[in-house]
Amino acid sequence: MxxxxxxxxxxxxxxxxxxxxxxxxxxxxxxxxxxxxxxxxxxxxxxxxxxxxxxxxxxxxxxxxxxxxxxxxxxxxxxxxxxxxxxxxxxxxxxxxxxxxxxxxxxxPQLDEAARGFSFLHDAPLDMRMDPETGPGVADFLARASEAEIADVLWEYGEERHARRIARAIVAERQARPLLRTTQLAALIERVVGWHEPGKHPATRSFQALRIQVNGExxxxxxxxxxxxxxxxxxxxxxxxxxx
Ligand SMILES: C[S@@+](CC[C@H](N)C(=O)[O-])C[C@H]1O[C@@H](n2cnc3c(N)ncnc32)[C@H](O)[C@@H]1O
Missing domain, CATH: 3.40.50.150 (Vaccinia Virus protein VP39)
Incomplete structure:
Protein backbone atom coordinates (compact mmCIF):
# COMPACT_ATOMS: atom_id res chain seq x y z
CA MET A 1 0.00 0.00 0.00
CA PRO A 109 4.06 4.70 -8.72
CA GLN A 110 1.70 2.69 -10.91
CA LEU A 111 3.08 -0.56 -9.48
CA ASP A 112 3.19 0.76 -5.91
CA GLU A 113 -0.33 2.21 -5.84
CA ALA A 114 -2.16 -0.99 -4.88
CA ALA A 115 -5.58 0.17 -6.05
CA ARG A 116 -4.37 0.43 -9.67
CA GLY A 117 -4.19 -3.36 -9.84
CA PHE A 118 -0.83 -3.58 -11.68
CA SER A 119 0.89 -5.72 -9.06
CA PHE A 120 0.24 -9.29 -7.97
CA LEU A 121 1.87 -8.40 -4.64
CA HIS A 122 -1.09 -6.29 -3.51
CA ASP A 123 -4.71 -7.42 -3.35
CA ALA A 124 -6.74 -5.04 -5.53
CA PRO A 125 -9.27 -5.01 -8.35
CA LEU A 126 -7.76 -6.49 -11.54
CA ASP A 127 -7.51 -3.29 -13.54
CA MET A 128 -4.05 -2.20 -14.86
CA ARG A 129 -5.29 0.62 -17.07
CA MET A 130 -2.79 3.47 -17.27
CA ASP A 131 -5.69 5.78 -18.11
CA PRO A 132 -8.56 4.57 -15.89
CA GLU A 133 -11.07 6.36 -18.15
CA THR A 134 -10.12 4.43 -21.28
CA GLY A 135 -11.09 0.92 -22.32
CA PRO A 136 -11.83 -2.18 -20.27
CA GLY A 137 -9.49 -3.27 -17.48
CA VAL A 138 -8.06 -6.76 -17.06
CA ALA A 139 -11.08 -8.16 -15.15
CA ASP A 140 -13.40 -7.15 -18.02
CA PHE A 141 -11.02 -8.54 -20.62
CA LEU A 142 -10.74 -11.88 -18.80
CA ALA A 143 -14.51 -12.07 -18.32
CA ARG A 144 -15.21 -11.71 -22.05
CA ALA A 145 -12.26 -13.01 -24.06
CA SER A 146 -12.25 -16.53 -25.48
CA GLU A 147 -9.84 -19.10 -24.11
CA ALA A 148 -7.83 -18.93 -27.34
CA GLU A 149 -7.61 -15.14 -27.19
CA ILE A 150 -6.39 -15.20 -23.58
CA ALA A 151 -3.79 -17.86 -24.44
CA ASP A 152 -2.55 -15.81 -27.42
CA VAL A 153 -2.14 -12.69 -25.28
CA LEU A 154 -0.19 -14.57 -22.58
CA TRP A 155 2.05 -16.15 -25.17
CA GLU A 156 2.63 -13.14 -27.43
CA TYR A 157 3.00 -10.40 -24.83
CA GLY A 158 4.37 -12.45 -21.95
CA GLU A 159 6.22 -15.31 -23.70
CA GLU A 160 4.47 -17.46 -21.09
CA ARG A 161 5.08 -21.06 -22.11
CA HIS A 162 2.18 -22.25 -19.96
CA ALA A 163 -0.19 -19.86 -21.75
CA ARG A 164 -2.70 -22.52 -22.80
CA ARG A 165 -2.96 -24.13 -19.37
CA ILE A 166 -3.36 -20.77 -17.67
CA ALA A 167 -6.05 -19.69 -20.17
CA ARG A 168 -7.94 -22.94 -19.61
CA ALA A 169 -7.80 -22.43 -15.82
CA ILE A 170 -9.00 -18.81 -16.16
CA VAL A 171 -12.03 -19.90 -18.17
CA ALA A 172 -12.82 -22.67 -15.63
CA GLU A 173 -12.46 -20.19 -12.76
CA ARG A 174 -14.74 -17.59 -14.29
CA GLN A 175 -17.44 -20.22 -14.79
CA ALA A 176 -17.31 -20.91 -11.04
CA ARG A 177 -16.97 -17.30 -9.78
CA PRO A 178 -16.02 -13.89 -11.19
CA LEU A 179 -12.28 -13.33 -11.54
CA LEU A 180 -11.91 -9.86 -10.09
CA ARG A 181 -8.85 -9.55 -7.85
CA THR A 182 -5.10 -9.43 -8.52
CA THR A 183 -4.32 -11.99 -5.83
CA GLN A 184 -7.07 -14.32 -7.11
CA LEU A 185 -5.40 -14.40 -10.54
CA ALA A 186 -1.89 -14.69 -9.08
CA ALA A 187 -2.93 -17.63 -6.88
CA LEU A 188 -4.67 -19.34 -9.81
CA ILE A 189 -1.51 -19.08 -11.94
CA GLU A 190 0.65 -20.31 -9.09
CA ARG A 191 -1.68 -23.32 -8.68
CA VAL A 192 -1.58 -24.12 -12.39
CA VAL A 193 2.13 -23.76 -13.16
CA GLY A 194 3.96 -23.58 -9.82
CA TRP A 195 7.29 -21.75 -9.51
CA HIS A 196 9.08 -22.66 -12.74
CA GLU A 197 11.58 -19.79 -12.78
CA PRO A 198 13.66 -19.39 -9.61
CA GLY A 199 13.18 -16.03 -7.90
CA LYS A 200 10.35 -14.98 -10.22
CA HIS A 201 6.69 -15.13 -9.24
CA PRO A 202 4.86 -17.43 -11.68
CA ALA A 203 2.35 -14.65 -12.46
CA THR A 204 5.01 -12.15 -13.60
CA ARG A 205 4.77 -12.91 -17.31
CA SER A 206 0.97 -13.12 -17.35
CA PHE A 207 0.59 -9.80 -15.54
CA GLN A 208 2.95 -8.14 -18.02
CA ALA A 209 1.03 -9.65 -20.95
CA LEU A 210 -2.38 -8.55 -19.66
CA ARG A 211 -1.07 -5.04 -18.96
CA ILE A 212 0.24 -4.76 -22.53
CA GLN A 213 -3.09 -6.04 -23.85
CA VAL A 214 -5.48 -3.76 -21.94
CA ASN A 215 -3.33 -0.69 -22.60
CA GLY A 216 -2.84 -1.47 -26.30
CA GLU A 217 0.86 -0.81 -25.74
C1 LIG B 1 8.54 4.00 -17.34
S1 LIG B 1 7.41 5.26 -16.93
C2 LIG B 1 8.22 6.75 -17.36
C3 LIG B 1 9.10 7.26 -16.28
C4 LIG B 1 9.68 8.64 -16.54
N1 LIG B 1 10.62 8.64 -17.65
C5 LIG B 1 10.36 9.16 -15.28
O1 LIG B 1 11.56 9.37 -15.30
O2 LIG B 1 9.67 9.35 -14.27
C6 LIG B 1 6.22 5.12 -18.20
C7 LIG B 1 5.11 6.16 -18.16
O3 LIG B 1 4.59 6.24 -19.47
C8 LIG B 1 3.21 6.28 -19.43
N2 LIG B 1 2.78 5.68 -20.70
C9 LIG B 1 2.94 4.41 -21.12
N3 LIG B 1 2.47 4.27 -22.35
C10 LIG B 1 2.00 5.49 -22.74
C11 LIG B 1 1.38 5.99 -23.93
N4 LIG B 1 1.15 5.20 -24.98
N5 LIG B 1 1.06 7.30 -23.97
C12 LIG B 1 1.28 8.11 -22.92
N6 LIG B 1 1.84 7.69 -21.76
C13 LIG B 1 2.20 6.40 -21.68
C14 LIG B 1 2.80 5.51 -18.20
O4 LIG B 1 1.55 5.96 -17.74
C15 LIG B 1 3.94 5.85 -17.24
O5 LIG B 1 3.62 6.97 -16.46
Missing part, protein backbone atom coordinates in the same frame (compact mmCIF):
# COMPACT_ATOMS: atom_id res chain seq x y z
CA UNK A 2 1.37 3.43 -0.89
CA UNK A 3 2.10 5.70 2.05
CA UNK A 4 0.00 8.87 1.63
CA UNK A 5 2.65 10.83 3.57
CA UNK A 6 5.27 10.19 0.90
CA UNK A 7 5.00 11.19 -2.76
CA UNK A 8 5.36 8.19 -5.07
CA UNK A 9 8.72 8.19 -6.82
CA UNK A 10 10.15 6.65 -9.94
CA UNK A 11 13.89 6.15 -10.48
CA UNK A 12 14.55 7.01 -14.13
CA UNK A 13 16.50 4.40 -16.08
CA UNK A 14 19.31 5.25 -18.51
CA UNK A 15 18.93 8.91 -17.59
CA UNK A 16 22.31 10.14 -18.84
CA UNK A 17 22.23 7.97 -21.96
CA UNK A 18 18.72 9.11 -22.93
CA UNK A 19 19.39 12.80 -22.39
CA UNK A 20 22.76 12.48 -24.15
CA UNK A 21 21.02 10.70 -27.03
CA UNK A 22 18.55 13.56 -27.41
CA UNK A 23 21.50 15.96 -27.79
CA UNK A 24 19.44 18.74 -26.19
CA UNK A 25 19.90 22.25 -27.62
CA UNK A 26 19.13 25.16 -25.29
CA UNK A 27 16.58 26.72 -27.65
CA UNK A 28 15.07 23.47 -28.99
CA UNK A 29 11.56 22.05 -28.64
CA UNK A 30 11.36 18.59 -27.04
CA UNK A 31 8.58 16.19 -26.18
CA UNK A 32 8.58 13.66 -23.36
CA UNK A 33 5.69 11.34 -24.23
CA UNK A 34 5.91 9.32 -20.99
CA UNK A 35 6.30 11.84 -18.15
CA UNK A 36 5.85 9.32 -15.28
CA UNK A 37 7.31 11.30 -12.40
CA UNK A 38 9.54 13.47 -14.54
CA UNK A 39 13.05 12.07 -14.06
CA UNK A 40 13.90 12.49 -17.73
CA UNK A 41 11.84 15.65 -18.17
CA UNK A 42 13.70 17.37 -15.34
CA UNK A 43 17.06 16.50 -16.90
CA UNK A 44 15.97 17.82 -20.32
CA UNK A 45 14.63 20.99 -18.75
CA UNK A 46 17.94 21.56 -16.96
CA UNK A 47 19.59 21.81 -20.39
CA UNK A 48 17.03 24.17 -21.90
CA UNK A 49 17.49 27.93 -21.91
CA UNK A 50 14.77 30.57 -21.59
CA UNK A 51 13.64 30.00 -25.21
CA UNK A 52 13.57 26.21 -25.13
CA UNK A 53 10.30 24.30 -24.89
CA UNK A 54 9.34 21.01 -23.29
CA UNK A 55 6.04 19.30 -24.09
CA UNK A 56 4.95 16.71 -21.53
CA UNK A 57 2.50 13.88 -22.10
CA UNK A 58 1.32 10.88 -20.14
CA UNK A 59 -1.89 8.92 -20.42
CA UNK A 60 -2.09 8.50 -16.64
CA UNK A 61 -3.97 11.33 -14.88
CA UNK A 62 -1.88 10.81 -11.72
CA UNK A 63 1.32 11.44 -13.71
CA UNK A 64 -0.18 14.54 -15.28
CA UNK A 65 -1.26 15.85 -11.87
CA UNK A 66 2.35 15.45 -10.71
CA UNK A 67 3.57 17.28 -13.84
CA UNK A 68 1.16 20.15 -13.21
CA UNK A 69 2.18 20.39 -9.55
CA UNK A 70 5.80 20.74 -10.52
CA UNK A 71 5.81 22.59 -13.84
CA UNK A 72 2.58 24.56 -14.25
CA UNK A 73 4.42 27.83 -13.57
CA UNK A 74 7.29 27.22 -15.99
CA UNK A 75 6.53 29.10 -19.24
CA UNK A 76 8.77 26.70 -21.19
CA UNK A 77 6.57 23.71 -20.34
CA UNK A 78 3.25 22.57 -21.84
CA UNK A 79 1.38 19.58 -20.40
CA UNK A 80 -1.23 17.26 -21.89
CA UNK A 81 -2.89 14.07 -20.68
CA UNK A 82 -3.00 11.82 -23.72
CA UNK A 83 -1.61 8.74 -25.39
CA UNK A 84 1.67 9.62 -27.11
CA UNK A 85 0.25 7.97 -30.24
CA UNK A 86 -1.84 11.16 -30.60
CA UNK A 87 1.06 13.59 -30.28
CA UNK A 88 0.54 14.69 -33.87
CA UNK A 89 -2.88 16.14 -32.99
CA UNK A 90 -1.37 18.42 -30.33
CA UNK A 91 -1.08 21.86 -31.85
CA UNK A 92 2.12 22.46 -29.87
CA UNK A 93 3.94 19.86 -32.02
CA UNK A 94 2.82 21.33 -35.34
CA UNK A 95 5.97 23.40 -35.92
CA UNK A 96 8.16 20.31 -35.45
CA UNK A 97 10.26 18.84 -32.66
CA UNK A 98 14.01 18.64 -32.04
CA UNK A 99 13.66 15.55 -29.92
CA UNK A 100 11.15 12.99 -28.66
CA UNK A 101 11.64 10.73 -25.66
CA UNK A 102 9.54 7.62 -24.97
CA UNK A 103 10.29 5.62 -21.84
CA UNK A 104 7.96 2.66 -22.30
CA UNK A 105 5.98 0.58 -19.84
CA UNK A 106 4.83 1.25 -16.29
CA UNK A 107 6.18 3.58 -13.63
CA UNK A 108 6.99 2.63 -10.05
CA UNK A 218 2.23 -2.22 -28.99
CA UNK A 219 -0.28 -0.40 -31.20
CA UNK A 220 0.46 2.83 -29.28
CA UNK A 221 4.18 2.33 -29.80
CA UNK A 222 3.82 1.69 -33.52
CA UNK A 223 1.59 4.74 -34.03
CA UNK A 224 3.74 6.85 -31.69
CA UNK A 225 6.97 6.03 -33.53
CA UNK A 226 5.44 6.88 -36.90
CA UNK A 227 4.04 10.22 -35.80
CA UNK A 228 7.19 11.12 -33.83
CA UNK A 229 9.28 10.61 -36.97
CA UNK A 230 6.87 12.80 -38.93
CA UNK A 231 7.15 15.57 -36.35
CA UNK A 232 10.95 15.50 -35.98
CA UNK A 233 12.81 18.34 -37.65
CA UNK A 234 15.90 17.59 -39.74
CA UNK A 235 18.63 16.51 -37.32
CA UNK A 236 16.05 15.82 -34.58
CA UNK A 237 16.52 12.87 -32.24
CA UNK A 238 14.22 10.09 -31.07
CA UNK A 239 15.16 8.24 -27.86
CA UNK A 240 13.17 5.16 -26.84
CA UNK A 241 13.76 3.21 -23.63
CA UNK A 242 12.32 -0.27 -23.20
CA UNK A 243 13.30 -1.49 -19.75
CA UNK A 244 12.59 -4.93 -18.33
Missing amino acids: ANPEQPLRHVPVMLDEAVEGLSVRADGRYLDGTFGRGGHARAVLARLGAHGQLLLMDRDPAAIAAARDEFADDPRVAIRQANFSSLGTWEATAAGLDGVLLDLGVSS LAALQAGLEVALERLRPGGRLAVISFH
